[in-house]
Amino acid sequence: MARGDEAGEIETPMPETTLATAAETVTLVIDGQSVTVPKGTLLIEAARQAGIEIPSYCYYPNLSLQGACRMCLVSIAKMPKLQTACTTIVSEGMTVHTQTPEVANARKAMLEFELTNHPLDCPVCDKGGECELQDAVFRYGAAETRFMEAKLHHEEKRFSNLVYYDWPRCILCYRCIRICDEGMDVNALGIAFRGARSEIIPNREDHLECEECGMCIDICPVGALTSGTYRYKARPWELSYTGTICNHCGDGCKTTLGVRNNEIIRANNRDHSGINGEFLCVKGRFGWDFVNSRQRLTVPLVRRNGHQEQSTWQEALSLTHKTLRAIGEKYGADSIAVIGSNRTTNEENYLLQRLARTLLGTNNIDHHRTADYSSLVSALTEARATDRYATMDDLSAAASVLLIGNDPTHQHPLAAYQIRQAVRLRGARLYVVNSAEIKLAVRQASVFVKVRAGGEADLVGSLADQRPVPPGLVLNGADKLGALAERLAKESDTIIVFGDELRGAAIGDLVRWGLTLPGRPRFMALGDYANSRGAADMGLLPGTLPGYRAVADPEARARYEAVWGAPVPAGEGRHIRAILDAAQSGEIKALVVFGSNPVKTFQLPEGALSRLAFLVVSELFPTETTACADVVLPAASFAEKSGTVTNTSGQLQWMRRPARGFDVPDSALGPVPTRAEPILNTMRRTGTRSDLEILLALAREFGARWPYRSAEDVLREIIASVPGYAVALPPLLMGRAVATQAEGTPPPLERPDLVFTSRDSLFTSGTVSRFSWALNSVEESKQPHGHIF
């Protein structure tokens, strides 16, 4: 409805709300179609909302306006010549034509220009088939050219092992420069020379020194910037695409795997689905290649006469069951302990603790805790504020963020991106408390309070109890903390994000103080890996059942006993440090490890596990821990299985196994790769099994009749019985992130050194990054931790 037509007929005043809304919208006519959009909308966006496509290269949503490519020229009534739709703000009554012969001619002419030096190498170009220039030429013409001169040509340049630049293909839209400057705040790309000879240059003149995120590659509308791992490997239409969840840090980015013939060829997120939109860091975009490593374990190993020898699944599982049962019978259930993973799925974690509690009969189960989620859940439950978990989406929409500890730029690239987006696009204020001058503190923070190493908890304690700040705590000016408190008191709906610097009672202090801030303050704990949160949520803890129910609570035990049809031991188990101590002293006789490398993580001395009578480890790679094992079970990676993971902010997501995943014989894997050329091979290494399959098989060995055939079956049980996980299944299976609502009163943190981050950088990710060619191939991976790019 065109409002102008109706204006004369209004007799009674419109309700005030309607008037307010009317004042904030603008109605215009595009190609005869009336369009109403919020005031301030760009014409190109208004047209897109009406389903009218205006081609453009330099325009890109959420980036600064360039007005350089002239592809979006349209005809606007009463304006003297064609106007760029990407820089024109709509006004009331504007009449726009996007399909006139004049506009068509302009588009064709612009394309002719773009093609002046552009090579016609579409048949070999990586971008062919998904190229915005190719599409536009097909649609708007300019196949013939009036230029007779020889095309200029430069050889391709290797900016880094992951980013290549082909000058002749570049159309100088500046998208790469802007995403790097504005989106990533890295400023690694620039433009040199001028006119037709302009070219994109890397910040070190002949090479890049940056986060290697590859955002520039994905945002390039043509094939000018290409990926070092994907280039010349495939055509986009040959790939089948599966959206899954990145397995590296705890942020839970959606990454879309492009698969051909059971090989992962590339990963990106060009459909902008998922909580990360188009964002991916170097690990999400390139770091999946560990899946293809030749060093993957593919055959079960069993120790015979002191040597690990190749075995069969049947022998390995049967031996595991028999030994565990024998040790349990001889020394008691307390002589067995289980260490779980920060990366395995919720379903696997749930089954692992079920196995420990009901089949091994022990609460000796723990994992490497990288954030103290339990204390956060406990504090929010006590304050009746379990609706105050902030999600990754909340972070990008925040008006105010308080970041205590951690270095998200390295450890949580998505959280850092969301914070930067909030600051850049929505004018949010960032407040940082940290002992290091992290990049967010230097570049985005409104107030930065620098505290002495480990001083974050003291500072929070001072804030909570309104105690005077201990001398020497704040290092960059005594007035900083006052400024912080004053500013926060004027903010509303602040999101408080914290790392492992706060744990146990300090989190209680934080929540108590944080909830007194104005509006609706919310909280987010930052933990390291893809399912650190899920490990805690699913009860891989010695005193906590799934859903933060205390083992000591008879009601909670009864609840799960009813679900599992088996008794749950009542006494709290040993935490991970106690388990490892007891393994060294000989009290623990058998240790079951899934997807964890405690020997490295806890820096155990040589031979520390030699007193164990039995060690079984499920792993992807040979590690310091598998080296000590009596049985090694080769596990499937994240790309080879389905299941859910919970990101550090409590968002549950479905990790989907690529559809065409069938075992293929090892002979099809091809030759051993050189360092320069990573191999890409099967969607499931022959011989591996997912931890879920392993756990189900082990349960069968124990004679248990677990009612699950798939991850979905386990997930249904989790939804039905784990508090905080009563979520709707369909949106989850359709790939959406669903917020969980953890609540409960788990036991307090046993000792502070149970919670510590691995301090991974952008280029490390625990064990798996050691086996990633891409992550190790970039020079930046050799920079010291925390280096600011």
Next chain:
Amino acid sequence: MLSEALKAKFDQVIARYPVKRSAIVPLLLFGQDEIGYISDELVEEIARRVEVRPIEVIEDISYYSMLHRQPIGKYNLQVCTNISCLLRGGEEILEHCRRRLGIDPKGTTPDGLFSLEEVECLGACCGAPAMQVNYEFYENLTPEKVDRLIEELRIRTANGHPR
């Protein structure tokens, strides 16, 4: 490193602009005048002073042909061959310089004294053919005048005359 005078000059120039980065090009010119070209250190120093990343300074340098990333001769002979000079013998002047100095445009003599460049209009059409040597103009040139100039510049250098 930079002289005290240049540092003072930098401070003075930066203060002239409401936005610090606006000072990049003048700073580059003053820096180049002192050092003779734009060294990596100068790029870093200017970036630091105007609070941008070095790549933004490098972008500007590449845009302007008068800014040099490599050392050039003490005297940069910039010979115009644009229309007015062309009609009045500019190309011959360039050719003469080339033979006399034994270098091609963009080249530098082995003694580091002279560089040669072919440039577009210097805005000195009324004195065509013209050339610019560093910041000085020489007009109505003939091959003989060029020879005398080159000789004079040599003597000037031998006498320790500053640039």
